[in-house]
Amino acid sequence: MAGEAKAALFEALAEVAKALANGRRAELIDTLAQGERSVEELAEIIGQSVANTSQHLQRLLRAGLVTTRREGTRIYYSLASSAVYTLWRTMTETADRHVKDLGELAEAFLGDRSAMQTIGRDELRTRMRAGDVVVLDVRPDAEYRSGHIRGALSVPTSQLKSRLSDIPSGLDVVAYCRGPYCVMADDAVRYLDRQGRRAIRLEGGFPEWAEEGRPVAAGN
Structure with a gap:
């Protein structure tokens, strides 16, 4: 029983990591660190359809990483708290230190x-x-x-x-x-x-x- 409870706890904790385990969702978090944006704006920024972007945002919402508000027919997303940005910053800094070839990938994009x-x-x-x-x-x-x-x-x-x-x-x-x-x-x-x-x-x-x-x- 205790073993099942422990497994369930760590599975719940892993939901955050699972939500971020996608390049487009990571890009959404990076964008929302700048401030609130509508679904349509986010879709344009990450180069995806509104439908696909909405699916990614719903995954982040279920993990508790973002919040929403409605204004008329538009839905706006923002990070759930400053802790979400802190997590994202720690993740990118860790990747910068430990992920092989990240520097080469960055140079290919940034010059x-x-x-x-x-x-x-x-x-x-x-x-x-x-x-x-x-x-x-x-x-x-x-x-x-x-x-x-x-x-x-x-x-x-x-x-x-x-x-x-x-x-x-x-x-x-x-x-x-x-x-x-x-x-x-x-x-x-x-x-x-x-x-x-x-x-x-x-x-x-x-x-x-x-x-x-x-x-x-x-x-x-």
Whole structure:
């Protein structure tokens, strides 16, 4: 009897791992770490149909990793708590240390980062206080509105070329996006470098900054 109860307990605990054991569901968690999104928005981001995306979200919902709310005919999803993001961050950091060939897979997606200058979160906060950097949030507008580094300028990568003149000159530019495996900040840094601007990528992204209790803001 005790053996059956123990087995049932550990099976229940394993449900979280089972829910995350799918690349598309992992990508959904990574996206929802930026803030609440509708099913339709999530489907576009992960490149799946609305029906398939809904199935993945329902699996995450049954595992208790996400919550929902309805607004009219639309359903919006968000992470169930900050603990879900902490789990996701720990999982990615563990994979970075121990999964063979992960670095090669990341480079195939993100490109060669060896020459890209980066800045840590502590150093960025110090420099923001000194006023000698411009911080760019290059995520989509909806994610910026959900939450961003306080004082950051919203310039999504899709608008970078047309809004280059909006970025103050004479200062280093620090770009950030969703996290360590997000390509948007890399693209922004490379583009700005080609334009003769001194550009730096923030280590991690907005979720890491927020999780550590650093200044954030929401809205436009």
